[in-house]
Amino acid sequence: MRKAVVAMSGGVDSSVAAALLVERGYDVTGIMLKLWRGETANNNSGCCNLGAAEDARRVADVLGIPFYVLNFAEHFEDTVVRNFHEDYSAGRTPNPCVRCNQWVKFGALLERAEVLGADVLATGHYARVRGTERDGFRLLRGRDANKDQSYVLWMLGQRELARTLFPVGEMEKAETRRIAEELGLRTARKPDSQEICFVRDGDLAGYVTENIPGASVPGPLVDTGGNVVGEHGGVARYTIGQRKGLRVSLGRPVFVTSIDAERNTVVVGDRGDLAVGAMDVMELRFVSQAPAPGTRVHVQHRAHGEVNEGNLTADAHGARIEFDRPVEAIAPGQSAAFYSATDPDELLGGGVISATVPAAVPA
Amino acid sequence: MEHYLDHAATTPVLPEVTDLMVAILREDYGNPSSVHGAGRRAKELVEDARDRVARAIGARPDEIVFTGGGTEADNLALKGAAAKLRGNGEHVVVSAFEHHAVLDAAHWLEGQGFDVSIAPVTPEGRAESEVVAGLVGPRTILVSVMTVNNEIGTVQHIKAIADAVHGKNPHTVVHTDAVQALGNVPVDLHAWGVDLAAFAAHKLGGPKGVGALFVRSGVAVDAIVHGGGQERGMRSGTLNVAGIAGFGLAAEIAAKEVYEKSERLLAMRERLLTGLRESIPDLVVNGALEHRVAGNLNVSIPGTEGETLLLLLDQAGIACSSGSACASGALDPSHVLLSIGSSRQLARGSLRFSLGRASTDEDVEAVLDALPGIVQQARRAA
Numbered sequence: 001m002r003k004a005v006v007a008m009s010g011g012v013d014s015s016v017a018a019a020l021l022v023e024r025g026y027d028v029t030g031i032m033l034k035l036w037r038g039e040t041a042n043n044n045s046g047c048c049n050l051g052a053a054e055d056a057r058r059v060a061d062v063l064g065i066p067f068y069v070l071n072f073a074e075h076f077e078d079t080v081v082r083n084f085h086e087d088y089s090a091g092r093t094p095n096p097c098v099r100c101n102q103w104v105k106f107g108a109l110l111e112r113a114e115v116l117g118a119d120v121l122a123t124g125h126y127a128r129v130r131g132t133e134r135d136g137f138r139l140l141r142g143r144d145a146n147k148d149q150s151y152v153l154w155m156l157g158q159r160e161l162a163r164t165l166f167p168v169g170e171m172e173k174a175e176t177r178r179i180a181e182e183l184g185l186r187t188a189r190k191p192d193s194q195e196i197c198f199v200r201d202g203d204l205a206g207y208v209t210e211n212i213p214g215a216s217v218p219g220p221l222v223d224t225g226g227n228v229v230g231e232h233g234g235v236a237r238y239t240i241g242q243r244k245g246l247r248v249s250l251g252r253p254v255f256v257t258s259i260d261a262e263r264n265t266v267v268v269g270d271r272g273d274l275a276v277g278a279m280d281v282m283e284l285r286f287v288s289q290a291p292a293p294g295t296r297v298h299v300q301h302r303a304h305g306e307v308n309e310g311n312l313t314a315d316a317h318g319a320r321i322e323f324d325r326p327v328e329a330i331a332p333g334q335s336a337a338f339y340s341a342t343d344p345d346e347l348l349g350g351g352v353i354s355a356t357v358p359a360a361v362p363a
Numbered sequence: 364m365e366h367y368l369d370h371a372a373t374t375p376v377l378p379e380v381t382d383l384m385v386a387i388l389r390e391d392y393g394n395p396s397s398v399h400g401a402g403r404r405a406k407e408l409v410e411d412a413r414d415r416v417a418r419a420i421g422a423r424p425d426e427i428v429f430t431g432g433g434t435e436a437d438n439l440a441l442k443g444a445a446a447k448l449r450g451n452g453e454h455v456v457v458s459a460f461e462h463h464a465v466l467d468a469a470h471w472l473e474g475q476g477f478d479v480s481i482a483p484v485t486p487e488g489r490a491e492s493e494v495v496a497g498l499v500g501p502r503t504i505l506v507s508v509m510t511v512n513n514e515i516g517t518v519q520h521i522k523a524i525a526d527a528v529h530g531k532n533p534h535t536v537v538h539t540d541a542v543q544a545l546g547n548v549p550v551d552l553h554a555w556g557v558d559l560a561a562f563a564a565h566k567l568g569g570p571k572g573v574g575a576l577f578v579r580s581g582v583a584v585d586a587i588v589h590g591g592g593q594e595r596g597m598r599s600g601t602l603n604v605a606g607i608a609g610f611g612l613a614a615e616i617a618a619k620e621v622y623e624k625s626e627r628l629l630a631m632r633e634r635l636l637t638g639l640r641e642s643i644p645d646l647v648v649n650g651a652l653e654h655r656v657a658g659n660l661n662v663s664i665p666g667t668e669g670e671t672l673l674l675l676l677d678q679a680g681i682a683c684s685s686g687s688a689c690a691s692g693a694l695d696p697s698h699v700l701l702s703i704g705s706s707r708q709l710a711r712g713s714l715r716f717s718l719g720r721a722s723t724d725e726d727v728e729a730v731l732d733a734l735p736g737i738v739q740q741a742r743r744a745a
Contacts, residue, residue, distance in 0.1 A: 034693035053691040069693040070670050
């Protein structure tokens with residue numbers, strides 16, 4: 001019997017993922033990760049709170065599978081949280097869910113699952129794995145386009161995909177909920193979690209002030225010409241493209257166009273200043289091999305964000321994407337996921353955006 | 364077949380205790396506070412149990428306050444004594460490796476304006492009387508040192524600690540969390556000279572949810588649960604008659620069998636340790652082996668996560684423990700192991716085997732069969 005470890009968050013998706021594998025005859029063990037020190041980090045959402053652990057445990061009871069909570073708090077803090085703080089301190093916009101997938105779920109947990117004798121690790125992500133060991137594995141967007149989570153899975157390579165299952169990726173979310181209802185799982189109607197699990201009540205500003213004091217020091221807000229036009233409340237409070245909360249009145253709408261953490265300066269400009277013609281991406285990972293220089297790709301630079309077409313040229317250090325048309329408001333630190341131009345559902349790989357190149361001003 | 368080596372967590376209820384409790388639940392439904400016959404019969408069962416518990420721990424029956432468990436008894440000791448003695452001072456001393464029932468109650472007292480000192484313990488797992496007494500001053504109202512540590516099983520010289528503390532300040536109340544003691548070491552509270560002592564029935568073959576606080580004659584604590592004034596006003600609430608009766612019987616048996624049981628468990632533990640050392644030569648025993656209850660073996664296995672070992676052992680049908688479980692069920696590195704100077708790394712890779720009355724040689728052999736392979740598997744990834 002094939003053994004599966006299911007990463008259970010206490011939400012409906014991972015509950016149903018576990019249920020589907022039980023149904024398919026896997027020997028399933030449910031595992032929840034305790035990612036935060038203390039008993040609870042966020043009472044309303046996320047994966048680390050006590051209520052979630054109880055929900056997952058009761059689902060496991062109904063499914064008749066063993067369930068354990070593993071303490072990954074130190075590892076999570078040393079990797080995901082540290083990176084989150086470093087990124088904000090450097091004026092970047094981090095994506096902790098991507099980092100958690102990279103270093104925790106498909107890093108330390110995948111390793112742990114192997115030690116526990118599991119053949120595969122399953123999660124409740126909406127994405128699809130296709131292929132075999134011999135022909136290679138491919139990663140596709142989830143069947144439910146609205147719920148697709150392949151964007152946060154760009155770091156998965158052949159080694160990971162060979163041992164990973166996404167049972168709900170083949171379904172519409174409504175179907176997932178229906179299965180949970182039918183099985184009488186208590187998580188059937190739980191709302192989707194949106195927030196960063198370690199930021200209490202979604203109060204990012206409060207979290208930053210408390211935990212990243214260096215990125216909360218007020219400083220000058222300047223225009224693209226270098227003129228001081230106001231004061232900012234700490235670089236971590238801003239992200240590229242932000243319009244709200246700038247507290248300047250220049251008689252026209254202004255947006256954050258860049259963040260210079262070293263000088264503790266936030267730059268604002270017109271909407272046109274947000275236009276990006278190209279960007280550089282580091283920490284590249286490809287599902288299979290790196291595509292040939294100049295390969296046409298569809299690029300997504302935000303979770304559930306729009307897709308932009310361009311040409312990808314990768315070398316050992318990173319990749320440059322030249323967009324066909326200017327793209328607005330790309331924030332360094334965010335992930336870029338590359339999809340195939342021939343099959344827009346197929347994820348080719350991705351990385352972390354390191355820099356952007358302004359679009360050429362039209363003559 | 365399940366092999367249960369986690370008696371420090373809880374013990375199977377003795378068959379004779381179950382029989383007694385079931386009979387009482389069926390027949391003796393009276394409220395011990397009632398005047399009528401049903402009440403009087405229930406009252407008699409409670410008082411019989413009080414006599415039995417008192418005899419088992421070297422106390423007088425009127426020094427026993429029944430509670431809803433060991434944690435409640437510890438809370439009553441710390442909060443009740445602190446409230447009672449507030450006029451005498453505000454200083455409280457607890458040892459570093461107390462159970463959370465004591466540590467967290469002490470932490471709560473800190474929030475109420477009390478001043479808490481933590482007495483360090485030695486790498487062997489001992490709280491030394493000079494060290495504890497050294498922290499005691501004229502404003503010290505309460506000292507709490509456990510009799511037997513729940514994780515490493517080391518036995519403290521409570522009499523020496525009580526003497527030293529009282530020598531320094533005769534008004535200081537000395538409490539001992541004796542939850543892991545009864546049934547594992549002879550308990551003689553009057554001889555030890557302590558003022559308060561906490562017990563839990565389920566650690567010695569009794570039911571869960573029943574415990575007792577010994578309150579030495581002449582000492583008093585304020586109630587933390589108020590109501591009908593049961594237990595001489597120190598613990599209100601209708602008494603759990605069946606549970607208390609079960610506790611009484613279990614305590615009597617535990618005290619009677621303590622020497623014989625210890626001898627038997629000691630031989631089993633030696634076999635376990637010898638076998639483990641053969642297959643895992645770099646295994647580290649946490650705390651000294653001397654002055655330790657016979658059934659306890661706490662080891663760290665370098666290069667492993669206790670969590671992983673525990674899961675794999677569970678899958679092999681072997682129950683033991685590692686670290687301390689938080690409310691979610693996750694394991695935190697043990698504060699006890701950190702308190703005796705273990706590195707975080709070693710503390711994470713710890714396993715506690717605790718043998719008890721029902722343990723057999725087969726249980727020990729099952730561990731010796733399974734663990735080497737499991738350790739190898741766990742180390743492969745590291």
